[in-house]
Amino acid sequence: MIRAYGLTKRYGEKTVVRDLTFTVRPGTVTGFLGPNGAGKSTTMRMLLGLDAPTSGRSTIGDRAYASHPAPLRQVGALLEARSIHPGRTARAHLQALAHTHGIPRRQVASVIDRVGLGEAADRRVKGFSLGMGQRLGIAAALLADPATVILDEPVNGLDPEGVLWIRNLLKSLAAEGRTVFVSSHLMSEMAVTAEHLIIIGRGRLLADTTVEQFVRDAGLGEITVVSPEADRLRALLAGPDVRIEAADGRPDTLRVTGADGERIGRTAAAHGIPVFELTPRRASLEEAFMELTRDAVEYVAHDDDPTTPQPTPTSQHATASQGAAT
Numbered sequence: 001m002i003r004a005y006g007l008t009k010r011y012g013e014k015t016v017v018r019d020l021t022f023t024v025r026p027g028t029v030t031g032f033l034g035p036n037g038a039g040k041s042t043t044m045r046m047l048l049g050l051d052a053p054t055s056g057r058s059t060i061g062d063r064a065y066a067s068h069p070a071p072l073r074q075v076g077a078l079l080e081a082r083s084i085h086p087g088r089t090a091r092a093h094l095q096a097l098a099h100t101h102g103i104p105r106r107q108v109a110s111v112i113d114r115v116g117l118g119e120a121a122d123r124r125v126k127g128f129s130l131g132m133g134q135r136l137g138i139a140a141a142l143l144a145d146p147a148t149v150i151l152d153e154p155v156n157g158l159d160p161e162g163v164l165w166i167r168n169l170l171k172s173l174a175a176e177g178r179t180v181f182v183s184s185h186l187m188s189e190m191a192v193t194a195e196h197l198i199i200i201g202r203g204r205l206l207a208d209t210t211v212e213q214f215v216r217d218a219g220l221g222e223i224t225v226v227s228p229e230a231d232r233l234r235a236l237l238a239g240p241d242v243r244i245e246a247a248d249g250r251p252d253t254l255r256v257t258g259a260d261g262e263r264i265g266r267t268a269a270a271h272g273i274p275v276f277e278l279t280p281r282r283a284s285l286e287e288a289f290m291e292l293t294r295d296a297v298e299y300v301a302h303d304d305d306p307t308t309p310q311p312t313p314t315s316q317h318a319t320a321s322q323g324a325a326t
């Protein structure tokens, strides 16, 4: 179980994580979603004790990460940057890690097998593809058989087979009763991998919900109405909260937002207007995610705008990411 209580991180004038409170439960995959720069990596680094929060605190398994006597056994993490000696083989890298942390050697063979690195285990890491490197990073995270697994953008840059592999691995780790917290900026990927979603934008919590609920709420509230008397219906429905747009090139079709199907149907019936179609439009998950995070994305775009004064130099970010190796 991961708990964050009012986690906040400021760099100079800029607040990159703002008062985040959430719980990540065992037994399910929880997706940590947000557009680029939303503060996901910074939050994960705070959970892992790699960055100190400006205020707030967090626990993993009821203790702060740093106060665990053997943190690797409690939490396995894969952050974005890797620092593996390129001349070492994958097996040697894992053996060295196991040795340093007092983990039985047999665990090395077990994680190599689990991440499907068997044939590559005795090759030097410098020849590894991105996907193999990710597998090795995950093997290292799982080495001490941790109760909690935290992975930052594990599918970034992977081919479809690698993406599918990670998806199944995360589900199996959760099915074993572990707490699995995984960040992504891709809603479509999380929708098929996670059961629970924590969505942030501009460092703030935007949603803490199940995927199922998110899907249910994904309707954008727009209804397509087809009627041979569309103009009359349009005049009757018009109001301050109702937006009505004509469909391109189709004079019989309206797109109505702000009035539900019942109201449109009853209005049409009361005035004897035939309605041939009344269809609520469901947004795709990606659209719903973009809608939810739109303001956050706009903020980031302005932030990157060279004409806008930069509150913090981006080079500092690069330094922080490079230091994120586990």
Ligand SMILES: Nc1ncnc2c1ncn2[C@@H]1O[C@H](COP(=O)(O)OP(=O)(O)OP(=O)(O)O)[C@@H](O)[C@H]1O
Pocket (backbone or CB within 6 Å): 011, 016, 034, 035, 036, 037, 038, 039, 040, 041, 042, 043, 185, 312, 313, 314, 316, 317, 320
């Ligand atoms: N050490 C730092 N100094 C200054 N700003 C930082 C530092 N680390 C991160 N930031 C800024 O904090 C914001 C959040 O960054 P973070 O990497 O946590 O976001 P993210 O959601 O993980 O995004 P991405 O998916 O792009 O990695 C960004 O605007 C980033 O530039």
